Amino acid sequence: MSGFSIDWLDLREDADRRARDSDLCERAVHWLQLAPSRGREAIVVDLGAGTGSTLRALDGAGQRPLLWRLLDHDPALLAEARRRHGGQTGIETFAADLSDIGTLPLDGARLVTASALFDLVSAEFLQALAQVLQRPAGQDPIGVYSALNYDGLTQWTPSHPLDDVVLEAFNCDQRRDKGFGPALGPEAAGAMCDAFSQAGFRVFSASSPWVLDGADEPLVSALITGIAAAVAGSPGVAVSSLEDWVRFRQAQVTSGSCTVGHTDLLAVPDPASAHATV
Ligand SMILES: C[S@@+](CC[C@H](N)C(=O)[O-])C[C@H]1O[C@@H](n2cnc3c(N)ncnc32)[C@H](O)[C@@H]1O
Numbered sequence: 001m002s003g004f005s006i007d008w009l010d011l012r013e014d015a016d017r018r019a020r021d022s023d024l025c026e027r028a029v030h031w032l033q034l035a036p037s038r039g040r041e042a043i044v045v046d047l048g049a050g051t052g053s054t055l056r057a058l059d060g061a062g063q064r065p066l067l068w069r070l071l072d073h074d075p076a077l078l079a080e081a082r083r084r085h086g087g088q089t090g091i092e093t094f095a096a097d098l099s100d101i102g103t104l105p106l107d108g109a110r111l112v113t114a115s116a117l118f119d120l121v122s123a124e125f126l127q128a129l130a131q132v133l134q135r136p137a138g139q140d141p142i143g144v145y146s147a148l149n150y151d152g153l154t155q156w157t158p159s160h161p162l163d164d165v166v167l168e169a170f171n172c173d174q175r176r177d178k179g180f181g182p183a184l185g186p187e188a189a190g191a192m193c194d195a196f197s198q199a200g201f202r203v204f205s206a207s208s209p210w211v212l213d214g215a216d217e218p219l220v221s222a223l224i225t226g227i228a229a230a231v232a233g234s235p236g237v238a239v240s241s242l243e244d245w246v247r248f249r250q251a252q253v254t255s256g257s258c259t260v261g262h263t264d265l266l267a268v269p270d271p272a273s274a275h276a277t278v
Contacts, residue, residue, distance in 0.1 A: 006080050008226075009050045011219045016115065017057055020147050021206035021264045028111060028145035028266055029061040035110040036140055041067040041090060042110040047098055048072055048117035052081040054147070055091070057115070069105055071096045099180050101128050110140065115147040119174060119188040122181030126191050130199035134269070141269040144196065148208055150174065152186025153261035158252060162237075162245040169234035170227050189263035202270035208262045214254035223258070224249045 035042040042064050046054045049070035070093045072078050078093040085091050094105055098121075106112065112133060118126065135141045152171045156163055174185030184191050193203045212220050228246045231237050249256075 004050060004074065004077065006051060006077065008222065009053065009077070011222055012116070013053050013056070015210045015212060015216060015219055016053060016148050019208040019210050019262060020057060021208045024145070024204060024206050024264045024266045025058070025061070025147075027204065028113070028143065029058060031143045031145075031266075031268060032066065032111055033062045033064050035064065041065040043067045043069065043108045044111045044113055045069045045071060045104070045106055045109045047104075047112060047114040048120070049081060049093075050074075050077045052085055052091075054113045054115045055081075055085065057147075058113075066090055068092070069094060069109075071098065071104065073097045097179075099125065101125070101132055104132075106132065106142070108140075109142050112142060112144045113146070114144075116149075118146050118192055119150040119185050120178040120180065120183050121188070122177075123184060123187075123191045123195070125180045126184070126195040127198075130195040130201065130267075134199050143269070144201070144267040145265075146192060146267075147264045148262045149188040149192070149265070150186060151189060151207070151261035151263050153209075153259075155259045156249065156252075157257045160245055160248050162241050165236055166227060166231055166242070166245055169231035169237050172234065173230040189265060192265050192267070196265075196267040200269060201267040204266045206264050208264040210258070210260040210262065212260070213257045217253050220253050220258055221250060223260070224253070 032042045032044065044066055046052070046068060049055070049072050052070055055068050055070065068091045070078060070081050070091065073096060075095050078095060082093055096104055098104065133142045133144060154167055154170070171186055175183050177183060189205055193205065196203050224246060228242060232242060
């Protein structure tokens with residue numbers, strides 16, 4: 001099991017959709033539209049697809065018929081994706097462990113997508129993925145659209161004296177191994193830029209923060225609970241101080257606000273170009 005519940009993915013989906021950088025999203029769709037036609041759909045492979053949030057975020061964008069391959073190692077999430085989209089054509093699900101890159105069904109892909117995934121993986125995974133996606137001789141080029149990579153910055157209003165300590169401990173927890181080797185956590189965007197630039201891709205990035213307020217109460221409340229669970233027992237985080245922080249944060253959940261930083265990236269093959277920010 002992945003540890004990502006349907007409830008949690010549902011809670012975050014609306015905030016994710018609002019946060020996605022629209023320009024990069026449009027560029028990703030444009031990349032799909034430009035795919036050589038050859039009388040068939042353009043293939044999108046969504047890594048760590050969960051219940052299909054990336055598919056829903058890009059739904060209806062562009063005119064080109066698409067074939068979505070949703071990959072995840074959690075059969076319950078893929079079953080939910082099939083339940084939600086089973087009636088639609090052009091959707092396949094694959095139970096797959098992404099860490100076994102060589103076996104992933106990437107053949108014929110025009111675009112590889114991921115959302116809220118690359119902060120879970122290691123630098124070695126991204127380097128290996130970039131190598132695999134380098135244009136093989138005789139095949140069409142593949143782009144990569146990776147949205148909502150946590151960047152390590154969480155800001156709360158109003159502030160609490162323990163905010164910085166909690167954030168530091170949380171960011172430390174973000175680097176724990178999630179099955180791919182030491183996780184990149186807040187370094188995900190930089191590592192993706194490095195790996196894909198070195199492999200001959202042109203990489204565009206843009207910030208895509210969650211901007212949350214009282215209207216997002218269920219998500220913010222779950223976020224507080226999740227952060228507290230992740231940092232409990234960390235050096236420098238006393239039990240009583242953490243309890244005080246949680247009480248304060250939950251009391252502010254409807255009147256306060258919170259920004260959680262993310263970065264979106266789009267990598268397209270272009271041997272002549274270096275990293276660019278849009
Ligand atoms: C944070 S969730 C994001 C899900 C989805 N992309 C979204 O934005 O709602 C990370 C996803 O990666 C999947 N995942 C984590 N490690 C994996 C692995 N080794 N192989 C396949 N999927 C994995 C999880 O099951 C989960 O669905």
